[in-house]
Amino acid sequence: MVGFLVWTALYCVLAVLAHNYGAIANDITVLWPAGGVALYLMLRYGRANLVMGLGPTLVGGLLAAIITSLQKDQPTLGFFITETLLISAAVAGAVSGAAMSRLFTQNWDGPKDPFSHPRSMVILLAAGCEAFAFMSALVGTTILRGSLALRGIEPLGGANDFIGSFIPWLIGDLASCIMVTPALIAWSQPGRWERPPATVLILWGLTIVTALAALSVNLPAMVENAAMLLLIGPALAAAAFSTRPRMFCAIVLTTASLTLIVVGSHNSDANFELPILLLLAQLYILTVTSTQFVLYATVAESRRSAAERINLARHFSPNMVELVARLGRPFAKPRKLPATVLFCDIRNFTGFSEKAGPEETMELLRDFHKAMAKVIFAHHGTLDRFLGDGLMAVFGMPEPRGDDARRALACGFAMLEALDEINRSRTGRGLPEIAMGIGIHKGDVMLGDIGGEQALAITVVGDTVNAASRLQVLCRTHGAAIVVSREALEAARNCDASTALPALDRLSHIGRTLLRGRSQETEIWGLALTASAPPQQPAGEPQSLARST
Template sequence: MRRRDKGRQHGRDTTVARFAQRRANEVLVMAESSLKGERRVAIIRIVLVVLLTLSQMVIAQFFGDERPPFDLLRGFIIAAYASFAVGALIVLRFQQPHARRAKWLPLPTTVADTGFFALMAWHTFSRTKQFDPGMLAASLGMVLAFSVARYSWLHVVLSTTLSSIAYLTLSVMTGHFSPMRGSFVVFCFVALGGLIVLTNAEVGGMFLILRRRDGLSRFLPKQVVERVMRLGDESLQPVQREVTILFSDIRDFTALSETLQPRQVLELLDEYFGHMGHIVMAHDGVVNKFLGDGMLACWGVPDHRADHAELAMRAALDMRAKLEEINAHREQQGQPRLRIGIGLHTGVVAAGMLGGVEQYEYTVIGDAVNLASRVEGLTKVHGVDILVSESTWKKGGGRFSGECLGQTNVRGRREAVVVYTLEARLPASEALPVLAAASGT
């Protein structure tokens, strides 16, 4: 009992560790996204310096506008900010995603951006006694917009706070403050900051959901993916259940691959498995794994399906039909035809997540898996492409046509296995009498 309890506790610990690892991966993904955002901001910052210089110097002179005063201090401020912009871009270029750095990295850049525009406005006022609150509000609003690429909502709060403080402080110091104008600008900053916070949260959440859904969609059918997304990884906890297993492989693939370049072999398998995997999932099956030129799929997990045997048999027939389409195309290209063998067996398996924290997969384990592989091997003996075990035939064979080939001994088992060919799916009018006879009614 203690060993069993310890095993269960270890399983729970592994599950907790997987959740923790997934969370760590999500944090790292967000940190990577934040770093890319900071790099984009760094590029825009340099472009901004160039454009502001063009506006203040060239455009102002061309249209005869009053140019801002230029002296040593103003030149020093602009040169320092330009150097900061270039340096930030260089540093960020060689940075690696890091969750802790992603939290503090925007802090000095936000302070520098806000400080630059505030100093420029103050310098202009100190020299000319002129203060343009509209230009200051626009420039600080742009700094606030930079936070759309930031890691945390706290960064947006910081940008909003600094922009508001800078505007209000300069308005008071220059004698241009009014409660109406000041509150209006600050409220606009707050509204913009709130929109950015909501947008960042929504986009970040959607990004993580898409990555997770993409990972699950690699081996689970669509409706199962949606349920796992809704209920969490606990829905993939280990279960013991009757399922139907499909095992298939390509005949004489070793000899075929020897005539091809490695890249051509991969391209062939990629196309083949792409078609066959789509068929499995279209019939609510789970692509468990690819084994060289073989494929293991199952029906009945993680969602329980009473018609798992019928779904697997329908998928096997569609795989046969798809292979005919593939071979027709290959013959047009002057390539040899492919031949496959498919074996189906229904039995009890253990299904669940298997592996460590770093790498794991959803898999099925049990004698039924081994027997499905043996049944597939018997297709070579009987010279057919699809064989179904007796247990699978009893579960769903009433809706299909086929022939019983009798008992056959398989390697590794003392008991003989009764197998059936699978020819076609019966029309509903023919299937109902067969089902009624099988049920004894």
């Protein structure tokens, strides 16, 4: 109830002020700046609460009509009726502006945070504000001209055509919305006021001082116009780059209001009436303020995107960061694709961690994961997840490539070389060496995201993933550093790509084995743990390592 009364009082006061200082046609009120309040209320409350969305406009407009009627020397019933009917112009504009804003965007519903999205800001200024101004001017001009015609009054000082009444109304309401509605949206957002940077304060203060000087000194109109135009832009631009929405809108309101006063009050030598001067002043700043709002949203989105990419880089592989940052949830709908999956695992890690203690164990895991992730990224693979003392990588995610299997095998060999580097460092510090096993398999997987908005993970699932994990376990059984399926090996040999063929002749044929969870046997090859140099035999005839069947 308190909120309703506050908004009603604010709308009434602004409507009365607009009547006293911004009337454009025979004392009939243009809604500026009350129209910006009407649009904001409809955007914020209209969908869920029409009483709050339209109530202050209806009640406040009726009170303003009563007050403005009583202010006349000879109040007339016709004037009061006209002012009352013109409330429908504000209502029609608010409904149209809110509807257009929601129609053209899916990510922004109401005054939540259009300041961080240029698209939402443009929609608010173009679709929302322009729809409000157009509909309000159309309905208001129709009512106004019909009422004045019935009373035998010629509208707008002699402008007897419809456009002559419509255009000033349109300009007035458009200026109202572009300056007032964003300011109210900024005010409704949580957060404290912050102190602007020194650059912003200096430019802002210079604009205010210039405006006050222009009001106190009788300068030529062209000098005043040029001074305000030159100063308002830099002040708003500086604020756009270094302030938050509330402070930015406060700067916009003060500079825009002062510009209106200066341009409107000291251009009397042009022989324009005050209402016309106000309209010209509104056009004068309309483009500047709307451009700065979009600039602010662009800067804010750029900062937000950079922060999101930094955060995403902690959770996703480099080849996934840009896709996720740009599309949000690109894999909300799962899809099937061919991929090569790699699993690796540190051997006898449980026993090692029991002897080493938590500090040494954590140091080992950090060194191991860092080195292996670097190798995976160097081979353009996707690090799907860390698995305690191991990890899972996918080649062909998010998009398959012809050399996925070849890069996966090359990555496996490179990971063994990286492990040798780790072991040399460990032995140099008197620490024991470690060994690992790698399993690689190629096949179809299902790619999609799992989890929720607060903890989203993009991964692949399916038989191929399970098979690669089983192959990694077989490294222990066969004393191998790498175990590769026939599907992955043949794909690596036969792919038509520029990727260098890894030393596949180091792999020995193991045989056929039945992996747990599968109904058909899998033919596998392996690299012995002691195979530090390639054996002297052709790549197409690998030596036997151990037979499974």
